[in-house]
Amino acid sequence: xxxxxxxxxxxxxxxxxxxxxxxxxxxxxxxxxxxxxxxxxxxxxxxxxxxxxxxxxxxxxxxxxxxxxxxxxxxxxxxxxxxxxxxxxxxxxxxxxxxxxxxxxxxxxxxxxxxxxxxxxxxxxxxxxxxxxxxxxxxxxxxxxxxxxxxxxxxxxxxxxxxxxxxxxxxxxxxxxxxxxxxxxxxxxxxxxxxxxxxxxxxxxxxxxxxxxxxxxxxxx
Amino acid sequence: xxxxxxxxxxxxxxxxxxxxxxxxxxxxxxxxxxxxxxxxxxxxxxxxxxxxxxxxxxxxxxxxxxxxxxxxxxxxxxxxxxxxxxxxxxxxxxxxxxxxxxxxxxxxxxxxxxxxxxxxxxxxxxxxxxxxxxxxxxxxxxxxxxxxxxxxxxxxxxxxxxxxxxxxxxxxxxxxxxxxxxxxxxxxxxxxxxxxxxxxxxxxxxxxxxxxxxxxxxxxxxxxxxxxxxxxxx
Amino acid sequence: xxxxxxxxxxxxxxxxxxxxxxxxxxxxxxxxxxxxxxxxxxxxxxxxxxxxxxxxxxxxxxxxxxxxxxxxxxxxxxxxxxxxxxxxxxxxxxxxxxxxxxxxxxxxxxxxxxxxxxxxxxxxxxxxxxxxxxxxxxxxxxxxxxxxxxxxxxxxxxxxxxxxxxxxxxxxxxxxxxxxxxxxxxxxxxxxxxxxxxxxxxxxxxxxxxxxxxxxxxxxxxxxxxxxxxxxxxxxxxxxxxxxxxxxxxxxxxxxxxxxxxxxxxxxxxxxxxxxxxxxxxxxxxxxxxxxxxxxxxxxxxx
Numbered sequence: 001x002x003x004x005x006x007x008x009x010x011x012x013x014x015x016x017x018x019x020x021x022x023x024x025x026x027x028x029x030x031x032x033x034x035x036x037x038x039x040x041x042x043x044x045x046x047x048x049x050x051x052x053x054x055x056x057x058x059x060x061x062x063x064x065x066x067x068x069x070x071x072x073x074x075x076x077x078x079x080x081x082x083x084x085x086x087x088x089x090x091x092x093x094x095x096x097x098x099x100x101x102x103x104x105x106x107x108x109x110x111x112x113x114x115x116x117x118x119x120x121x122x123x124x125x126x127x128x129x130x131x132x133x134x135x136x137x138x139x140x141x142x143x144x145x146x147x148x149x150x151x152x153x154x155x156x157x158x159x160x161x162x163x164x165x166x167x168x169x170x171x172x173x174x175x176x177x178x179x180x181x182x183x184x185x186x187x188x189x190x191x192x193x194x195x196x197x198x199x200x201x202x203x204x205x206x207x208x209x210x211x212x213x214x215x216x217x218x219x220x221x
Numbered sequence: 222x223x224x225x226x227x228x229x230x231x232x233x234x235x236x237x238x239x240x241x242x243x244x245x246x247x248x249x250x251x252x253x254x255x256x257x258x259x260x261x262x263x264x265x266x267x268x269x270x271x272x273x274x275x276x277x278x279x280x281x282x283x284x285x286x287x288x289x290x291x292x293x294x295x296x297x298x299x300x301x302x303x304x305x306x307x308x309x310x311x312x313x314x315x316x317x318x319x320x321x322x323x324x325x326x327x328x329x330x331x332x333x334x335x336x337x338x339x340x341x342x343x344x345x346x347x348x349x350x351x352x353x354x355x356x357x358x359x360x361x362x363x364x365x366x367x368x369x370x371x372x373x374x375x376x377x378x379x380x381x382x383x384x385x386x387x388x389x390x391x392x393x394x395x396x397x398x399x400x401x402x403x404x405x406x407x408x409x410x411x412x413x414x415x416x417x418x419x420x421x422x423x424x425x426x427x428x429x430x431x432x433x434x435x436x437x438x439x440x441x442x443x444x445x446x447x448x449x450x451x452x453x454x455x
Numbered sequence: 456x457x458x459x460x461x462x463x464x465x466x467x468x469x470x471x472x473x474x475x476x477x478x479x480x481x482x483x484x485x486x487x488x489x490x491x492x493x494x495x496x497x498x499x500x501x502x503x504x505x506x507x508x509x510x511x512x513x514x515x516x517x518x519x520x521x522x523x524x525x526x527x528x529x530x531x532x533x534x535x536x537x538x539x540x541x542x543x544x545x546x547x548x549x550x551x552x553x554x555x556x557x558x559x560x561x562x563x564x565x566x567x568x569x570x571x572x573x574x575x576x577x578x579x580x581x582x583x584x585x586x587x588x589x590x591x592x593x594x595x596x597x598x599x600x601x602x603x604x605x606x607x608x609x610x611x612x613x614x615x616x617x618x619x620x621x622x623x624x625x626x627x628x629x630x631x632x633x634x635x636x637x638x639x640x641x642x643x644x645x646x647x648x649x650x651x652x653x654x655x656x657x658x659x660x661x662x663x664x665x666x667x668x669x670x671x672x673x674x675x676x677x678x679x680x681x682x683x684x685x686x687x688x689x690x691x692x693x694x695x696x697x698x699x700x701x702x703x704x705x706x707x708x709x710x711x712x713x714x715x716x717x718x719x720x721x722x723x724x725x726x727x728x729x730x731x732x733x734x735x736x737x738x739x740x741x742x743x744x745x746x747x748x749x750x751x752x753x754x755x756x757x758x
Contacts, residue, residue: 070403398633
């Protein structure tokens with residue numbers, strides 16, 4: 001089989017690919033911000049001394065971590081319309097799903113981050129009259145977040161790769177963009193190859209950046 | 222919302238019930254995962270080891286392999302093995318779908334295992350390597366008898382979580398015609414319109430699979446624990 | 456009505472309403488009149504029956520037909536303005552959304568079968584889908600009997616998978632099934648030689664072949680594997696609305712407009728790629744138009 005990439009011009013990129021890339025990036029950012037926020041909250045719950053906070057948080061994390069993401073995507077796509085009475089569309093549904101799903105993974109990272117902060121610092125915080133919220137807000141979380149930044153970002157790169165799974169519910173992401181272009185021009189093989197290349201370039205550059213960041217953080221610490 | 226669990230005893234049209242079909246789908250999930258895990262362990266270990274050798278070319282190969290398979294989404298990799306490579310090399314079209322998925326899932330996971338193996342070997346004191354070489358062992362012998370036995374015992378916990386991941390990731394295989402659990406979920410949902418019941422059952426089977434691996438791993442971990450290390454028991 | 460009640464002719468008003476309007480002021484028709492909108496449930500990609508052009512635009516044979524139905528209902532209800540809202544649905548959620556009132560009229564590619572008749576009602580059948588086999592033009596396969604020992608592709612999440620299974624069992628044959636994740640993927644399996652045949656709804660196959668690199672490389676076999684009546688879905692136990700929808704369709708059949716719409720979507724170039732599906736009106740579909748009915752799939756026999 002001969003490969004031809006002649007069809008792949010700016011028109012194809014702007015017509016099919018960009019739209020998908022924008023959604024994939026959007027989905028990644030929404031799920032990252034939402035997931036880290038929700039994940040931090042869950043991590044704090046798991047580390048609390050109250051059982052009624054620990055148990056639901058642990059159940060949340062363990063449940064979501066033992067189900068494949070594709071199944072979670074299918075679940076939410078099926079359940080959300082039944083619960084709220086109207087469908088949200090594959091895109092919004094994917095954003096909710098990814099935020100909820102990634103929160104389980106981010107929460108494990110944040111938990112490790114919070115645990116890496118020496119206990120004495122919290123005691124010191126209490127000693128100077130801070131309450132729990134202040135201790136967390138001004139002492140623990142900033143350090144936890146900072147120590148874990150490379151891991152959080154690595155997880156985000158995985159998240160970006162996982163966005164390709166939204167095709168299970170038909171959302172238009174980067175991979176779908178390539179697929180649709182491939183179908184329209186009858187060049188599926190070439191577009192799959194290009195998709196692989198684009199994902200590789202994006203993810204490889206990002207992981208290089210994360211590695212650099214990791215070195216800088218290591219030095220400062 | 223009313224339940225209708227009878228759906229699992231309906232005939233699918235081929236003389237078996239949906240329940241039977243689901244069980245065979247579970248079998249495919251486990252088979253794909255097990256085969257991919259073997260591939261992943263073999264290539265992951267090899268590449269991880271290469272990355273810790275003093276030979277620069279080996280290190281480069283190991284790094285390149287790891288970066289390549291780590292930075293492309295699994296789904297895209299599956300399409301590469303299933304659609305792209307057979308159309309570039311016609312004879313490969315005879316390769317069954319199952320093999321294509323096992324290779325894709327295995328290589329994808331091998332990149333992650335290679336990271337673990339590398340970390341495991343690098344976690345050992347450098348002196349062990351020198352000691353091995355100093356008593357006259359060749360480099361392969363040093364790996365075989367000194368470094369790897371320790372390194373593998375250290376990385377059992379992360380390998381456990383990779384084994385659980387591989388079961389979860391095998392769900393992507395439905396995209397290329399493997400009739401595993403997620404495929405069953407999508408297809409049976411469409412045929413019976415009892416999505417919630419079908420999804421619940423499938424999710425439950427994924428749970429059991431993950432739990433089983435977790436238990437097996439706990440036994441393995443206990444047996445291979447290195448005495449005297451943190452987490453090494455008393 | 457307001458005028459009448461004001462003047463105190465309550466009894467006359469009630470009688471008048473009962474005689475002329477009582478039927479129209481219940482259920483979906485009342486909802487449409489009160490809200491000034493009708494919500495049409497439709498599909499993102501159901502061949503030429505219903506598909507999206509992006510940006511919330513939906514077109515296709517059934518979509519156009521439903522737009523006309525909406526217009527007729529607007530006329531019947533003497534409404535000055537009727538907004539049509541489109542709600543994309545999937546095969547998973549179309550029935551719950553019809554039941555809970557989100558969607559008033561579903562115009563996609565829903566097969567009328569007895570299982571679904573328990574939950575929803577159907578307008579008269581307007582399209583009869585025939586399951587067919589597509590093969591490479593030079594293939595020796597002439598019909599289902601030749602599939603023994605071959606590899607057959609179909610698409611995950613479609614009833615064709617079931618059709619294939621039933622045929623396999625009925626004919627006591629052995630063939631390998633492969634599943635594409637969407638129709639284009641299944642077609643690729645055939646194109647690349649991984650599958651010897653692809654079994655799917657006739658109109659989808661016709662559409663795929665028309666868009667292929669070289670349509671002459673493929674042929675759709677004459678044998679019909681399954682027959683499924685496709686109809687618009689309406690809420691159950693709302694005979695007034697169902698009657699209004701059917702009346703509008705019957706009028707379109709009589710005026711020849713439905714045939715014109717069919718020609719537009721199945722025989723002429725259609726967006727987005729300006730290709731022709733090229734599937735002439737089948738006898739089964741024509742028959743359904745001439746003899747309006749809501750028979751479920753189970754009552755259809757293979758020709």
